[in-house]
Amino acid sequence: MNSILISAIASNQGKTLLTTALLYHYKNSVRPFKIGPDYIDPQFHKKICNIDSINLDTFIMNEQQVLWLFNHYSNKKFSILEGVMGFYDGMNMGCSAYNIGKLLNIPTILILDGSGSYITISAVLKGLKTYKEDNTIKAVVLNKLSSSMHFELIKTQIESDFNDIEVLGWIKKDLTTLKTTHLGLDLNSINKQVLEELSKEVLENINLKKLEELSSYKKKTVLEYPFNSFSKIDKKVAIINDENFSFLYYDNFKFLEELFLEVEIINPSKDEEISKDTHLVFIPGGYVETQINYNRIKDKNRFKNSLLTHIKNKKYVYAECAGLLYLSKSVDDKKMSEVLDVEFTLTNKRVRLGYYYSENGLKGHAFHYTKPKSLDNAIDILSKKPNIKGQEAAWRKQNVYGTYLHTMFRNNLTILKDYFGI
Template sequence: MAAGLVISAPASGVGKTTLTLALARAWRNRGLNVQCFKSGPDYIDPAFHAAATGRASVNVDSWAMDRVSIAHLVGRGADADVVLAEGSMGLFDGVAARGVSGTGATADIAEMLGWPVVLVIDPSGQAQTAAAIAAGLRDYRPGVRLAGVVLNRVASPRHEDLVRRALNEVDIAVFGALPRHAEISLPKRHLGLVQAEEQAEIGKLIDEAARFIAEHVDLDAVLQSAAKWSPHPATNGLNVTPPGQRIALARDAAFSFVYPHMLEAWRAAGAEIVPFSPLADEAPDASANVCWLPGGYPELHAGRIAANARFRSGLRGFAETRPVHGECGGYMVLGAALTDADGVRHEMAGLLGLETSFAKRRMHLGYRLAELAAPMPGHEAGARLRGHEFHYSTILAQPDTPLAVVHDATGTVIAETGSRRGHATGTFFHLIAEDR
């Protein structure tokens, strides 16, 4: 029987990912099997989880997924000793309007699974107030249980003592305190952490974090606070139709933002995935019957993509007879041009008329519900797709026929409709699930 915990915090940027990775590796070093999950729409953290545990991690999302889908995904932890779900943003942060099974908040997953929460608290610039924040989070929502806290970025022994005393007065366990000067952190860029596959020293970084955590956190106490858990068998899996039987999937540093559960669902449905690298000037496999370009960081590689004639001509030739779909960065590459942060315009594949610019940065962030006006690979017209959008590009032109009517989480219609032209389609949102 596995032990389940949720790692959360009052806000983003407090140290949830570092603590999750460090706990996972420290327990793995003790011989335990550790399974991680990511609550919410984050396509970067699961790769770090896999690096720490040696087991694939997937996202669970209460706004986009129903309880059956979440149970199916979490069931992979049945043979683990410890199961950790890393939260996103603050513990109760979600959207204003409820989605399929919740608002997307980490608290939804904690309550749904019955796992207690370990809070990462940063008491910088405060002392006893940290206890008031922890107590408020503990008492805010019935059904969400607090196991205890780990203090991060503690200024001094005296500071730690003040905070510990205050937490003790409100009966909240402190599992450990991490000194500020010795903080372990991972490199970041504008969409979050630098991807795990881009970091040659990722194993050493996680090992160092595990050593650091083991010195300052009571690993046994944290483990004992976990809930004993056995998954209920899911009656069926995810409601995901693969875009084709043999899928040419762009996969490299510029095209890596795809949810792991989507790829697994495609394979489980019998599809074969054939990766290719646009950055290595590779064309999609000629034997594939569909091509899929995920999001990523094309703006960091725009000059190289524009110069890779074999990739661009091969993609155009593929699209003459078979469907090609792009998500976010992949959508931008299917377009006419991309202007990078320095204002340099780079010609892209030209399968769609979309033009985007990173010289005029504007953040687009949030859940998306799209009703397809026309088919796209794997989905018929009228399908309701749930996804998430996160990018900093500005649309300069989006002249093609809209692919969908797209709403944000409040139901407001947005301008990022996606596009279709011939066999090419694209969306700014990353697909998470289709409504059943």
């Protein structure tokens, strides 16, 4: 099989551009992966190659668990991993492109912005290569170049300075395709024709034969299932999933399939009802607080009434972020389902961003612009480090639990008893 990791020195350097082109080129034989807790890029990956993308996160899971996850889902000829931010960013929390590359021993291709420079690019590369000697940087692709002459200048310098780096090629600046689309910002604007043209334009001056040779890969051995065991239960789970509630880790979905006898997907935007024999309702994160998103669900009374009936019958609900907001009384003037005794307001700045430790023992990620008007009845403090001051971020009423924290289920089986009623 083949595996590569695509990284850079920072965000907005071209990782998504190169990943998109390669995913589309290898679309019939590829499995995409995303390093870290991001939900948007995996949705974009799936849009490109029509297969679910897997998050690899060594903060939320331990190394052996992430290794198992990668091996388990690397079921295609080519595995392409997209990094997060810069190559070493996130290392302080144990999850960066460097950490994942080292763990899985996957060759890393750096995409480097070469605009307005040439010799200095090699100096930057030296810094990245020597910062941690056990990195997996094996190749570079140069982005935003004006000409083949510019490329040859940089290539000659890199090849003079390194004997273990392949210069795979370059991407010209001012790509024609990007003048007509906002890559990665609007999933609905990316169609087959755009992807076809973009992929050809991006890969025009990249040596794919060398890339394939470089990416030859043999999986590391995993001796056993590195998670606590569980038994399948004779119950049904409903997963709420539409444009508003789309932040769903694919492995969480697969884990719920493994755990429950039956899984049903409910689309609230279509006013679908939750089945009466459902034991647990899982409402993922997403967007519900803005007017355009709220309009999709505000009059969906069949869905809302079926949820309220489910709760009235003392069954279970687990909700993350947008799910929490939907269970609240309101977000500013937008009336929600009024299950939990809390009101929220939408702010102009981020309230939380990044990895968090929860007082209830979970680790995860939070990213939101809303905040509660009052912390009355709040539980489960989230903090940036264990045992330091944080702030409450969850609310519970009988068997209904809503939290700002996004986490992974497979390695957090305590939630089965505490929140899933199992």
